[in-house]
Amino acid sequence: MAARHIAGAGYTLSVGRWTWSSSVGYVGTRPLRDNVTNQSLNLLPSYTTLNSAVNVDVGRVQVTLAGTNLTDRLYIADDMSATDSGYPGPPRSVRLQLRYRF
Numbered sequence: 455m456a457a458r459h460i461a462g463a464g465y466t467l468s469v470g471r472w473t474w475s476s477s478v479g480y481v482g483t484r485p486l487r488d489n490v491t492n493q494s495l496n497l498l499p500s501y502t503t504l505n506s507a508v509n510v511d512v513g514r515v516q517v518t519l520a521g522t523n524l525t526d527r528l529y530i531a532d533d534m535s536a537t538d539s540g541y542p543g544p545p546r547s548v549r550l551q552l553r554y555r556f
Contacts, residue, residue: 457484457500476506481529486540498540501529516553523547 464477479502486496507520523546531543 457482518551
């Protein structure tokens with residue numbers, strides 16, 4: 455079931471060849487699956503995620519450093535598993551990407 459409260463915000467700041475983007479997302483408590491008869495027993499907790507990326511363009515090369523779920527929050531992203539236990543959201547990840555334009 456959908457959460458009662460969902461919010462998000464983000465921004466992008468560019469200065470010269472540098473760009474920095476960040477976002478934050480909040481999902482409130484929600485009942486597990488379709489348990490509408492006794493919602494107080496099976497509530498998934500609320501969670502907030504933080505993502506950020508910075509990139510720089512140097513000639514034909516673009517370098518990006520990005521991180522998702524930077525607070526490494528454990529949360530249930532999808533509760534449609536066969537065991538009624540839910541699937542956790544992805545843990546913190548940081549990646550470096552290099553692109554070259556031919």
